[in-house]
Amino acid sequence: xADTTRIDLLDPADVARLGGIEIVAAGVVEGFLAGIxxxxxxxxxxxxxxxRAYQPGDELRYLDWRILARADRLFVKQFEExxxxxxxxxxxxxxxxxxxGAPARLTKRAYADRLAAALALILLRQRDATGLIxxxxxxxxxxxxxxxxxQWARLVRGxxxxxxxxxxxxxxxxxxxxxxxxxxxxxxxxxxxxxxxELALTALRYLRHRGHHVIVLHLMDPAxxxxxxxxxxxxxxxxxxxxxxxxxxxxxxAYRDTxxxxxxxxxxxxxxxGIAYHHILTDLPFGMALRLLT
Amino acid sequence: xxxxHPLALLGLAAAAIPxxxxxxxxxxxxxxxxxxxxxxxxxxxxxARRLRxxxxxxxxLRTALIALIVLAAARPLVPTPVPMRRxxxxxxxxxxxxxxxxxxxxxxxxxxxxxxxxxxAARGSLAAAGASDRMWLVLADGVARAGTRDALLxxxxxxxxxxxxxxxxxxVRDAVRLVNAxxxxxxxxxxLSDLQRTALGPGRAGVTRGVRVLALAPASxxxxxxxxxxxxxxxxxxxxxxxxxxxxxxxxVTVQVRGREVGRGLAAPGxxxxxxxxxxxxxxxxxxxxxxxDELRADDRRVFAWRVAPxxxxxxxxxxxxxxxxxxxxxxxxxxxxxxxxxxxxxxxxxxxxxxxxxxxxxxxxxxxxxxxxxxxxxxxxxxxGGTPGPIVASGVVAMNGIPVxxxxxxxxxxxxxxxxxxxxxxxxxxxxxxWLVRDAGVLLVGSxxxxxxxxxxxxxxxxxxxxxxxxxxxxxxxxxxxxxxAPGVEFRTRGGDTVGAMVSAPDPRESDLTPAPAALxxxxxGADVLxxxxxxxxxxxxxxxxxxxxxxxxxxxxxxxxxxGVATFTR
Numbered sequence: 001x002a003d004t005t006r007i008d009l010l011d012p013a014d015v016a017r018l019g020g021i022e023i024v025a026a027g028v029v030e031g032f033l034a035g036i037x038x039x040x041x042x043x044x045x046x047x048x049x050x051x052r053a054y055q056p057g058d059e060l061r062y063l064d065w066r067i068l069a070r071a072d073r074l075f076v077k078q079f080e081e082x083x084x085x086x087x088x089x090x091x092x093x094x095x096x097x098x099x100x101g102a103p104a105r106l107t108k109r110a111y112a113d114r115l116a117a118a119l120a121l122i123l124l125r126q127r128d129a130t131g132l133i134x135x136x137x138x139x140x141x142x143x144x145x146x147x148x149x150x151q152w153a154r155l156v157r158g159x160x161x162x163x164x165x166x167x168x169x170x171x172x173x174x175x176x177x178x179x180x181x182x183x184x185x186x187x188x189x190x191x192x193x194x195x196x197x198e199l200a201l202t203a204l205r206y207l208r209h210r211g212h213h214v215i216v217l218h219l220m221d222p223a224x225x226x227x228x229x230x231x232x233x234x235x236x237x238x239x240x241x242x243x244x245x246x247x248x249x250x251x252x253x254a255y256r257d258t259x260x261x262x263x264x265x266x267x268x269x270x271x272x273x274g275i276a277y278h279h280i281l282t283d284l285p286f287g288m289a290l291r292l293l294t
Numbered sequence: 295x296x297x298x299h300p301l302a303l304l305g306l307a308a309a310a311i312p313x314x315x316x317x318x319x320x321x322x323x324x325x326x327x328x329x330x331x332x333x334x335x336x337x338x339x340x341x342a343r344r345l346r347x348x349x350x351x352x353x354x355l356r357t358a359l360i361a362l363i364v365l366a367a368a369r370p371l372v373p374t375p376v377p378m379r380r381x382x383x384x385x386x387x388x389x390x391x392x393x394x395x396x397x398x399x400x401x402x403x404x405x406x407x408x409x410x411x412x413x414x415a416a417r418g419s420l421a422a423a424g425a426s427d428r429m430w431l432v433l434a435d436g437v438a439r440a441g442t443r444d445a446l447l448x449x450x451x452x453x454x455x456x457x458x459x460x461x462x463x464x465x466v467r468d469a470v471r472l473v474n475a476x477x478x479x480x481x482x483x484x485x486l487s488d489l490q491r492t493a494l495g496p497g498r499a500g501v502t503r504g505v506r507v508l509a510l511a512p513a514s515x516x517x518x519x520x521x522x523x524x525x526x527x528x529x530x531x532x533x534x535x536x537x538x539x540x541x542x543x544x545x546x547v548t549v550q551v552r553g554r555e556v557g558r559g560l561a562a563p564g565x566x567x568x569x570x571x572x573x574x575x576x577x578x579x580x581x582x583x584x585x586x587x588d589e590l591r592a593d594d595r596r597v598f599a600w601r602v603a604p605x606x607x608x609x610x611x612x613x614x615x616x617x618x619x620x621x622x623x624x625x626x627x628x629x630x631x632x633x634x635x636x637x638x639x640x641x642x643x644x645x646x647x648x649x650x651x652x653x654x655x656x657x658x659x660x661x662x663x664x665x666x667x668x669x670x671x672x673x674x675x676x677x678x679x680g681g682t683p684g685p686i687v688a689s690g691v692v693a694m695n696g697i698p699v700x701x702x703x704x705x706x707x708x709x710x711x712x713x714x715x716x717x718x719x720x721x722x723x724x725x726x727x728x729x730w731l732v733r734d735a736g737v738l739l740v741g742s743x744x745x746x747x748x749x750x751x752x753x754x755x756x757x758x759x760x761x762x763x764x765x766x767x768x769x770x771x772x773x774x775x776x777x778x779x780x781a782p783g784v785e786f787r788t789r790g791g792d793t794v795g796a797m798v799s800a801p802d803p804r805e806s807d808l809t810p811a812p813a814a815l816x817x818x819x820x821g822a823d824v825l826x827x828x829x830x831x832x833x834x835x836x837x838x839x840x841x842x843x844x845x846x847x848x849x850x851x852x853x854x855x856x857x858x859x860g861v862a863t864f865t866r
Contacts, residue, residue, distance in 0.1 A: 096329035194329055224330045227337075235328035242331060245323055246338065250345055254337040262333060 006031035008118075008287025012106050015286065016114065022156045025117030028286040033122065051075040055274030057208045085128040086145045086185030089116045090177060091159065094136040095239045096194045098164035100282070101223020108219045111282040112190040113159045115217070115289055119188060120155045122290070132158045133180060135173035136165025142180060174203035184211035188293075192219050193266060194239075205273050215276040215293060218266060220259075222281050227255040297368040305364035312356040316349075348861060355858040359851055366847035384835035388476035389429040390469035391419050391446070393453065394462065394487030396434040397805040400455035401488070401590040403513045409455055412486040415510045415827060419484045419834055420446050428476050430469070434460040438472055455592065457781045459802035462487055463495035466820045470505050484834065485509040485822055488516075491811040492804035494819045501821030509822035510830055512810035518542035520563055521593030521806030522583050525798075527600035531570045534583045538563035538593075538806040545588070551581040563806075576602050578793050580784050593806045599775050599784045599796040606765045607634020613641030614653060615745050617752035621761040630762050637765045643667045643737070649769040651738045654703050661703070669708070672735040678706035681728060681741065686751070688723035688731065690774055691763045693756035701748040702741040705729040722768060738769060770794070 007015055007024075008031035015024055051064060054074030062076040097109035106114075116132065123130040124147060131145030132155045141158040143151075181187060187207050193200065193216070208214050227248045236243035248255075263279050270277035278292045297303065328334065338345075393416045399409040416431075423429050423443050430438040431446045434456040439449060466483055473481035481504055487493060489512045501507050516539075523537035534547050544562040548555055549569045557569030571581065578601050585594040608631045610618050618639055625631040638644030641655040642664060654677055655664060665676040681704040685696045702725060722738075723731035730741040742748040744757075751757055767774070773787060773795030780799035787795035813824040825833055 099327060099329050192329065194332065220330075224328075224333075227334070232323040234323045234325040235331060235334060236325060237331035238327045238329055240331075242335075243325070244331065244335060244338065246334060250348075251334065251337050251341060254341040255334055258333045258337040258340070259330070 006287060008032040008290065009285045012111055012114070012282060012284070012286055013104055016106055016110060020156075021113050021117045021159055022153070024114050024286075025121055025156070028114070028118040028290070029121045029125070032118070032287045032290050033125070050078050052078055057211065057274055059211065085123070085126070086131075086183055087120075087123045087128055088131045088133060088145055088181055088185065088187050089120055089155075090187065090189045090191075091116050091132065091134045091162070092136070092189070092191030093134045093140055093162045093165045094192075094194070095165050096192055096237075097219070099221065099238060101221040105221065106282055108192050108221055108282055109164055112217075112219055115280075115286055116188075116190055117152075117156050117159060118286055118290060119293070121152055123186075124152050129185075130155065133177055134158065134162035135177065138173055139176050139180070140165070145185070174200055178203055178206050178210070181207060181210070181212060185213070186215070187212045188215045188217065190217045190219065192224075197262075197266065197269070201269055201273070204270075204275055208274055213276075214274075216266070216270055216278070217289070217292075218263070218277065218279045220279065220281055222283055225256070225259055225281065227252045297370050299368050302364060302368040305367065306361060308364060309357050309361040311360065312353055316353060351861050352858060355854055355861065359854045359858060362847050362851040362854060366844045366851065370843045370847070372843045384424065385479035386426045387423070387428075387480040387482055387835055388473035388478045389419065389423055389427055389481075389835075390432060390438065390472055390483045391416050391429065392432045392460075392462070392465050392469060392483065392485045392487065393450065394434060394460045394465075394485070394493065395453050395456050396460045396493070397455065397457050397592045397801045398488055398490055398493075398590065398808055399434075400592050401517065401519065401808055403515070403517065403589070407455070408488050408513070409453075411513070411827075412488070412510065413450060413453065415486045415830060416450055416484070417447065418827075418831055419486070420450065422831075422835055428478060430472060432465055432469060434458045436460065436465060436468070438468065457592065457799075457801045458779055459805050460487070460493060461495035462489075462493045463497060463499050463819055466499035466501070466507060466822070470499060470501050470507075473505055474502060480835070481505040482834065483507045483822075484830070485820065488512050488808065489810045489816055489824070490805070490807065491809050491815070492807050494811055494815065498818070499820045505821075506833075507820055507822035508830055508833055509816055509820060509824045511813070511824050511826045516808045516810055517589040519588055519590045519593070519806055519808045520545045520585055521590065521801075521803065522547070522585055522596035523803035523806065525581075525583055525596055525598035527571065527581075527598060530573065531568050532557075532581060532583070532598060532600075533566050533568045534559070534561065535566040535803075536561040536563050536585070537803040539809055540564065540807070545586045547583055547585055549581055549583050551579065556581070571600075574602050576604055578602075578786060578796060582782075590806070590808065593801055593803075595782055596800045597782050597784055597798060599786075599798055601772075601775075601796070603766065603770075605630050605632050606769065607632050607636040608765050609633065609635055609638045609644065609647060611638070611640030611642070611644070613655060614639040614651075615743060615752075617746070617757065618653075618744050618761060621752075621758045622765075624758050625762055625765075631765055637769045639765070641743075643671060649736050649738065651740070651764060651769060653740045653743045656743065668737065668739070671737060673737045673739065674708045674734050675729070675732050675737075675739050676706055676708055677739070677741070678704040680704070682726055684726035686723050686725055686730060686749075690722055690768065691756070691760055694723070694751060694754070694760050697749065697751045697754050697756065699725045699730065699742050699749040699751075701743075702730060705732055705739055705741045733768065733771065738764065 007027040054063060054076050058076045064075045064077050067073060067075045091112050093109060097112060098107050100107040120130045127147050129145035129147045132143040133139060134141040140162045143155050143158040204214055232247050234243050234245045267277045280289050393412055395409055399412060401408050420443055429446060430440050431449055432438050433453060435458055466485060469483040489509060518539040520536055520538040520542050523535040526533045532549060540563060542563050544560045547559045547561050547567055549557045556572050559567035559569055561567040578599060580597060580599050582595060582597045587594060608622055610622055622631055635646050637649045637651060638647030639651040641653050643652060644650045661677050668676055681702045683700050685698050686694050688694050720733045721729045722733055732739050744752055746753050771789060771794055775796045775798060778797055778799045779802050783799045785797045786793045816822055816824050
């Protein structure tokens with residue numbers, strides 16, 4: 001009964017009607033934290049928590065040599081981070097993010113803003129320095145990671161100041177981001193990933209190589225996962241002039257398979273490079289989306 | 295392939311609808327934003343070949359579906375394989391066997407009469423019929439004899455060559471009507487004839503769909519034949535016209551009177567030879583013309599009759615008009631009439647004459663007086679009011695047919711004279727269907743004066759023959775020598791103790807031309823398939839060798855519809 005009254009578990013569109021990003025994110029975080037008592041994010045502190053499989057890019061000093069000697073397998077030790085985590089949230093503000101498949105749903109951008117704000121609030125409450133970068137084809141807003149008072153409000157304002165982009169070449173912006181993230185920490189990318197996978201992965205691999213812990217939140221409107229529309233419709237890419245006339249019923253199955261293959265490709269590729277990947281539909285309650293990150 | 299409802303084939307145009315819709319009905323689709331277009335393009339690229347195949351398949355299926363439904367609606371008849379036909383007993387059939395035992399069937403071909411061959415084929419048709427079939431036998435008399443198979447076979451066995459001609463076109467037309475009236479599954483007409491070209495009557499038989507007409511092909515070689523076509527006696531000679539196969543060699547013609555040869559000539563088909571008759575005394579005489587024997591004997595002999603009569607004694611009053619007087623002068627000069635009181639011609643009754651020929655008086659006020667005199671004489675006709683102009687129709691004097699009448703009085707009957715069939719009250723000529731020349735009680739009453747102001751007859755070449763017939767034949771109540779179809783012979787008509795006419799019977803001259811009609815003409819006129827004997831045996835009772843294919847087509851259409859549904863549903 002208590003769960004059903006938690007804002008973080010309500011429909012995102014219903015929650016969004018409560019107010020702006022700040023109110024929604026705060027409400028979501030309150031509900032979310034009510035069920036969690038420890039920091040969900042792990043850093044490299046002194047308090048050991050668990051082992052995980054070694055991935056390229058991990059620092060060798062955290063390798064558990066005893067397991068290596070005993071089982072001939074590579075594991076790294078993970079520690080509870082206390083205060084020194086530096087988190088940077090990257091929000092894709094490209095034109096494609098300002099789309100929703102139904103009026104009753106949030107746009108991907110709105111969903112991303114609220115999710116990013118909630119995530120930032122959680123991090124800041126843990127005394128983790130949290131920053132924000134918004135981008136479309138270029139970097140639009142940069143809020144450096146801090147833990148001081150009023151940081152969350154700055155982050156929210158940064159989100160609000162960022163308009164829905166018109167650009168498409170997010171790959172270039174990702175390249176710029178790597179130069180902005182000098183100190184290693186946590187990088188959370190919130191995007192619909194509608195750009196060239198290889199180019200994007202190049203940037204993400206670079207961040208991973210620099211020692212960042214990278215999390216990719218792949219947002220997708222439910223209408224993007226399943227093709228259903230009028231018997232015949234001309235569909236146009238909002239980021240380009242490309243359009244195509246299709247009969248959705250004819251292509252629905254092939255499209256669904258294509259989307260599934262694309263998601264699987266992202267997941268496999270990210271896992272191969274030690275990048276955490278989560279596919280999130282925009283009708284997923286914020287609390288459950290945050291739960292994916294724990 | 296034939297169709298019971300060929301007009302339904304117009305619906306085949308509808309088969310183009312799917313293709314036309316595909317080509318011309320491309321509407322402008324609504325437009326919408328869709329960010330993951332790259333996924334869509336990828337899906338489309340991967341499915342392009344499958345979709346193209348699907349579209350083509352659906353187009354073909356839908357087009358074929360419409361075409362099949364239209365074809366089924368047209369009710370096509372398709373040939374049935376021969377093994378299938380023979381394997382099963384035939385369906386109930388209404389069958390008319392037309393056996394053309396006309397005169398020409400007596401011709402001898404390859405050493406045996408044509409009728410034998412035709413009868414064998416007819417026997418085959420009747421023998422193949424079943425107990426559930428309905429059957430008729432039509433002979434040259436045109437009568438359709440219904441009966442059981444055995445009864446008709448018995449009739450067939452007793453059938454010989456008939457002197458009559460059979461109009462095949464009319465016979466097939468009647469036969470088609472006959473079988474169409476029967477609610478049986480199949481309808482067939484078997485025409486067993488020598489298929490003379492001249493046996494095909496005017497027009498077409500009008501064979502309706504569903505009726506099969508099978509005709510036995512004629513023998514490959516037909517002999518050239520000659521026959522006596524017609525005989526006309528005039529001016530002491532008989533004109534013998536020869537008919538038969540065009541191009542046949544001339545043959546000797548012999549004329550006999552009372553068993554004695556009186557003349558001989560040589561003539562080929564299409565020509566006429568005139569042979570002088572010996573002078574005979576008054577009375578009726580019978581002669582015979584005969585040809586040398588050939589393969590068809592029945593038309594090689596023909597009889598003829600003629601009458602030798604003394605010239606009528608005629609008196610013409612001034613009221614008869616100048617044209618009648620001039621014609622009588624010509625006839626008197628030719629010794630066809632003499633002056634006397636046997637026949638009186640004028641505009642009033644001649645009490646002294648045995649027979650009066652009365653024309654209307656020029657003065658209309660005298661009409662009443664004339665009518666009273668006619669009534670007093672016992673005549674049942676009178677002159678009435680003025681009648682409408684029109685042409686003359688007279689069967690007894692053929693030459694005056696069609697000559698116009700400008701003025702006339704209506705010749706009205708008193709009592710039931712017009713319905714009298716007696717010899718004493720006869721309508722000899724009509725105008726517009728109304729009596730114009732009548733004979734009754736020794737009076738011949740004419741509706742118009744014989745003057746060019748009333749009729750063109752006096753100015754026509756037929757006038758003198760008309761006056762000749764009027765005084766020599768019609769006034770005496772004699773009928774002309776008539777001809778009927780039949781075996782060669784003569785019958786005389788008598789009234790009281792007098793012989794007043796003769797009827798000569800002879801075969802139809804068209805029977806002498808044995809040239810068969812081409813198969814194409816038979817097919818066109820009779821709607822018949824011309825088959826030789828083995829083929830006829832195979833084709834009879836085979837349901838036309840055709841069966842209606844609507845059912846299979848509809849089943850196929852259903853299968854196509856199911857296939858279309860499957861393709862449309864499972865290839866998305």
